[in-house]
Amino acid sequence: MIVRLKKSTFLLLALALYFFLGGAALATANDSRKTLSPQWTNTTSVNVNLSFDDGKGTCGARVLGKSGVTKITGKVVLARKNSDGTYTAVKTWSNLKTTGEKLLFDKTYYVTTGYSYRLTITATVYRNGTGETVSGSYEAYAK
Structure with missing residues (x-):
C-alpha cells in the first residue's frame, strides 16, 4: 500500500x-x-534606409532626440561588402549637425552594382550637458 x-x-x-x-x-x-530595442537616455530612435535603382543609391537616416535635446552631430558611412565579409568605405559624410531634436540625412550616391552595401550613421545626441553616442545601420544589395 x-x-x-x-x-x-x-x-x-x-x-x-x-x-x-x-x-x-x-x-x-x-x-x-x-x-528588442536599445534604451537610450537622450535618444528616441535611430532609423536608417538604403535602396538602389540601377546603381543609384538613395541613402537616408534619421536620429530623433528626446525632449530637451539641444544638438545632434553625426557621420554617415556607405561601405561596400567585400567577398571576405569585411567592409570598405566608399563614401563618408562628416560634420553633420543640427541644433534641435532631429537630425535628418538624405543623399544620393552612385555605386557599382553587384555588391551589398551598408549605410551606417553614428551620432552624438546632447541633452542636459551630456552627449550620448548612438548608431544604426542598414544593408542592401545593388542590382
Missing part, C-alpha cells in the same frame, strides 16, 4: 513538473518573438 502511494505521488509530481516546465518553455518561446 505504501509503495503504491509513493508511486502515485511520484507520478503526480512528475506530471506537475512536466506541465510546469512546458509552460515556462512556451512563455520563453513567445517572449523571443518580441522586438
Whole structure:
C-alpha cells in the first residue's frame, strides 16, 4: 500500500513538473518573438534606409532626440561588402549637425552594382550637458 502511494505521488509530481516546465518553455518561446530595442537616455530612435535603382543609391537616416535635446552631430558611412565579409568605405559624410531634436540625412550616391552595401550613421545626441553616442545601420544589395 505504501509503495503504491509513493508511486502515485511520484507520478503526480512528475506530471506537475512536466506541465510546469512546458509552460515556462512556451512563455520563453513567445517572449523571443518580441522586438528588442536599445534604451537610450537622450535618444528616441535611430532609423536608417538604403535602396538602389540601377546603381543609384538613395541613402537616408534619421536620429530623433528626446525632449530637451539641444544638438545632434553625426557621420554617415556607405561601405561596400567585400567577398571576405569585411567592409570598405566608399563614401563618408562628416560634420553633420543640427541644433534641435532631429537630425535628418538624405543623399544620393552612385555605386557599382553587384555588391551589398551598408549605410551606417553614428551620432552624438546632447541633452542636459551630456552627449550620448548612438548608431544604426542598414544593408542592401545593388542590382
